[in-house]
Amino acid sequence: MRDRVLTGGARTTGVLLCLLLALLGAAWAARDLTAARPGAEVWWAWLGGARGPRDATAPVSSLLDPLLALGALTAAVTAVRGAVPAPVAAGALCSLGTATALLRAPLLWMPGVGRLPGTDTGLTSWAHRTVLAELALAAALLVVVAAGRRRAGRAGRHRGRSAHGLPEAALSAYGVVRAVPQAADPGRPGRPRKGPARTTAVLLAAAGLAVAGGELYRLLTSGADGYRTGLLGDATDLPALPPPPAHWHAAVLVLLALGAAVAALRRASWARPAAVAAAALLCADGAGVLALAAHTGRAARLAALSGPDRLELATAAFLVLSGLTALLVAFRRGVPDPAVGAGGALAYGSAPGAARPPHAPPPPSTLPPGW
Template identity: 55%
Template structure:
């Protein structure tokens, strides 16, 4: 199953890289593609359309990062599973509207075949996301099953405190509690606060749009209509903002709980927030909105504030998520032994000396 997940991640990265190479071949200049990703209203030439957006490089990097987390045997199965599920959640939530936005935007001429390829790519990515979630769930379930490595043995002795008379744990006293890969309290709280603030700001921006436009008009804007997207594989702007708010709030909840899968979830949300904030600010700068910030509508000001918070919080969240989590235990925490069975081991005060020969089966 680990090999299956790795190959699926590699195939996802290759599919994203293939569409990026297609856009590079069409435009002939990497600078034009970069300006398109940063929000410039450019056309590759003639009737050709763009296929990628700024999210596609994140797909490639995220898929490669998930493959690396699976292949290098992350310190806890929940960490690798969290990387796979974060990648799958991003694929499903962000690429789902492409299925109907491409169906509503027929292209004339030779580019008409791109729609078929785009829909096929998105459909394959959604299927791969479902398989990745199933693989991650199965890996965690097998890991926790009795008799499996890392799972609790059915005949294991009950947990005994390190100060119990005559018995000690193999885990050193004072070691950080919690499963391997669990984030430390400081980085977890920092990531949770920043993700929560960015998620609430994006939610407030979308709520303002819903109140100002009304439910029906906002629904059409959310799902995407004619001219709502600038590239074939790009979700509508409001859909993207709503999904980012959801992912940010979910990552904040995981960080506050200090779950073992919180680090990959926070890293995915931080990367998406960084790109979203940077692209939104670049668009505002190109439109000259910063020079007349005092006279622009309140909704635009709220959107710029949310984008600035996302662009500032995203890199910090990435740094916090990159900090290593709790190390795996040196041995089975349920394994018990007598005093003196390890060289240099200290004996608690008033405890009897260990026997010269351990009893059978100790």
């Protein structure tokens, strides 16, 4: 099957949807940072620390809001850049839409969402509408990527290129030295190279399995009923825009990490943006646990902690290291698009007096045979 690329309209629509998602998350984060006194309380509340009085200055958002805003801005920049291969742009939009839908979906059935005692009912109503808007925007992103694709083979004809990738002006010329840049690792544009792909796959798979192992331990210790509560959630004592339930959040991390690891192992064209999204969430989750442990003093008395608590901190440190490393590796350039730069073919003969490039074959003689 031939490769498909995003149309210009799909890219533009995707960028607008990303900007709307970023605006929603940034607006609530800015509201909390402005209303809270001091602003540091918002940071610790985002990390899961004890919240202050349930009044008008109480944080309404969670750490997920600035994270989604930052991810939406990154996806918008990726999609708007014309030099980014279409599969990478599509992967960035799909990764953002999938992560937003999975992380916001529990707020549809969690009791108490949008209810913040002691605050204005209009504020909590807007918070609930924000959840619905984010889910609608995430679904729209997936629809735009699915519907806004066309076959890649038609693009070259509208840019004045032949079926061989050469400019039409070069067809009448002779002495073409190099028509298309030679890639050291041929393949579909945007796909990761072999070394970085394997490294990313190993790191994300290890991090995903570490989170899955922790969830299996919690299932065995808390029982089916207790684990179900942590999976489906109980928002009776949470902010108006609560984070997903703890076990649901962990399950999403496992799903995204293992999915990105499989994509990187297969060197799919969309593997790099998927790996960036999964690695960023893993790194943020581990860093939040470590920062809260340092703030509450748990890290200072590490030797006195129980085995499960020490294992939790060790897992968080591993998530930070593996997530940060996978993030840096996934940001490396993938296989370049051979169509980019193909117009710089070295040819001579199409213009009078054109100089012959080095190592070019001599032009054919215009003299009759035998001279």
